[in-house]
Amino acid sequence: MKxxxxxxxxxxxxxxxxxRHFGAVDAAGLWDRLIAEFPALGKFRPGVRLARNGxxxxxxxxxxxxxxxxxxxPVSGG
Amino acid sequence: xxxKIEIELTARxxxxxxxxxxxxxxxxxxxxxxxxxxxxxxxxxxxAALEYEAYSPMAEREMRRILExxxxxxxxxxxxxxxxxxxxxxxxxxxxxxxLARHRAAALALVPEFMNRLKQDVPIWKRxxxxxxxxxxx
Numbered sequence: 535m536k537x538x539x540x541x542x543x544x545x546x547x548x549x550x551x552x553x554r555h556f557g558a559v560d561a562a563g564l565w566d567r568l569i570a571e572f573p574a575l576g577k578f579r580p581g582v583r584l585a586r587n588g589x590x591x592x593x594x595x596x597x598x599x600x601x602x603x604x605x606x607x608p609v610s611g612g
Numbered sequence: 613x614x615x616k617i618e619i620e621l622t623a624r625x626x627x628x629x630x631x632x633x634x635x636x637x638x639x640x641x642x643x644x645x646x647x648x649x650x651x652x653x654x655x656x657x658x659x660a661a662l663e664y665e666a667y668s669p670m671a672e673r674e675m676r677r678i679l680e681x682x683x684x685x686x687x688x689x690x691x692x693x694x695x696x697x698x699x700x701x702x703x704x705x706x707x708x709x710x711x712l713a714r715h716r717a718a719a720l721a722l723v724p725e726f727m728n729r730l731k732q733d734v735p736i737w738k739r740x741x742x743x744x745x746x747x748x749x750x
Binding site: 538540541585588589590604606607609610611612 | 671673730732735737738
């Protein structure tokens with residue numbers, strides 16, 4: 535799956551996107567893997583929403599390797 | 613009649629006087645606009661610009677979804693939303709919303725509701741504040 539990082543999450547990971555093969559994974563499993571690879575993401579987790587293929591998903595959502603997953607920190611447009 | 617929606621993310625200055633579709637000239641009794649400008653101060657310090665970042669495909673989709681929802685309750689004819697990305701100098705508009713409606717109530721209601729929801733759900737971020745010195749280094 536392609537995983538996108540925005541705003542300060544990009545600073546925390548040092549990259550805008552990564553490609554990983556996690557297989558079928560739920561949101562908690564995805565977070566576990568990401569925080570294991572990028573420990574600096576951990577403190578932001580409570581305020582970050584997940585999007586799958588450009589749409590917000592519930593915390594219980596599942597993901598596959600075909601998905602584009604975005605970590606959406608609190609927005610500040612306008 | 614279903615409202616016409618135009619959404620644009622742009623790295624260029626927003627033309628606040630951009631022409632509106634002629635088809636609504638004779639039926640729109642109300643035109644309500646909002647421009648959100650970059651102020652010269654952010655968190656108590658003087659700035660020269662803000663840099664915006666967007667998850668563009670989702671931002672455009674989310675803005676459309678929000679507008680379609682609001683339009684079910686507020687019967688407008690036309691809505692155009694333009695949002696800047698990249699560096700936006702102080703004094704320039706970061707966002708511009710124009711709503712046309714037959715009567716003022718719908719357009720007056722749509723614009724603030726849309727702005728509130730944009731600030732909650734649309735994946736656009738103020739990435740950083742830039743000083744004059746920062747701008748010279750870019």
